[in-house]
Amino acid sequence: MKTAFVRSKKRVSLRMLLGSVVLLATLCLPSCFSLREPEAPTAASDYLAPTQIDILLANFTTSVQTLNTVNYERNFSGPQYRFVPDPGSAGTAASLFTNWSVSEERDYFSSLRRRSPTTSQNQLTLTTRPYQFFTTDSAEVSALYQLRIVQSDTAFKSTMLEGNIRLLVRRRNNEWKIAGWRDQRTSNALSWTDLKKHFIRN
Numbered sequence: 001m002k003t004a005f006v007r008s009k010k011r012v013s014l015r016m017l018l019g020s021v022v023l024l025a026t027l028c029l030p031s032c033f034s035l036r037e038p039e040a041p042t043a044a045s046d047y048l049a050p051t052q053i054d055i056l057l058a059n060f061t062t063s064v065q066t067l068n069t070v071n072y073e074r075n076f077s078g079p080q081y082r083f084v085p086d087p088g089s090a091g092t093a094a095s096l097f098t099n100w101s102v103s104e105e106r107d108y109f110s111s112l113r114r115r116s117p118t119t120s121q122n123q124l125t126l127t128t129r130p131y132q133f134f135t136t137d138s139a140e141v142s143a144l145y146q147l148r149i150v151q152s153d154t155a156f157k158s159t160m161l162e163g164n165i166r167l168l169v170r171r172r173n174n175e176w177k178i179a180g181w182r183d184q185r186t187s188n189a190l191s192w193t194d195l196k197k198h199f200i201r202n
Contacts, residue, residue: 047071053131053139053169056176064124064147067113069106076102077170077177084182086163089193096197108200112151115199120150126165137171138179147192156198163191 047063050056056075063071083100090097116122128143147161168180185191 047074050075050176051174053141053176056169056178057126057128057141060178061124061126065122067109067116067122069110069113072109073102073106075178076105077172077179078102080179081105082180083196084180085193085196086183086185086191088185089183089191090197093197096200097193100196104196104200108196111199111202112149112195115153115202116149116151122150123148139169141165141167141169143167144186145192147195149195153198153202155202156195158190158194160189161192161195162187162189163193165192 047059047068048055050059059071060075062068063075079101081102083097083105085094085097085100087094123146125146126143127145128141131139131141133139143165145161145163145165149159149161163186164184166182166184167178169176170179171177183191183193185193
């Protein structure tokens, strides 16, 4: 009888010991793994359906300023899109822009974003001229731009870019998109072509 009582007591002790081990292991688990903060949504809520050219330009400006890669890419039309660089800025790297498409826009912009402080914002000013309509669904936007950038790549020293931007815009399914982009320097400052040339390579 006494032996049975001792065995029963040992079983209870063993169960309590096992329970303590499991509890201790559970409490230690959070320190074994580094938990990440939830990622912010990839597309900002300030993106509006570009049913007008002005809305498209506002989306474009905001995505450049906030370095929102998803919204930046949404401004472009797709397979037919092409970027034509400023010849002087492209220089010997002109072939780099031969087949420049939306994919290259995304890649250069993502590279710029990786080298920019998370708290910084670019400043883009577009001084637009009256749009030139070719049809009801296509037009050209011409504007002088000033783009002030904040980034950490010391190999690219300029903080202010200037030039003329000419955008071929097209409407499809009642939304305007950028179908073509021609860049042109207007001063001794670096242009947008210089920015793209550097960050597509780095």
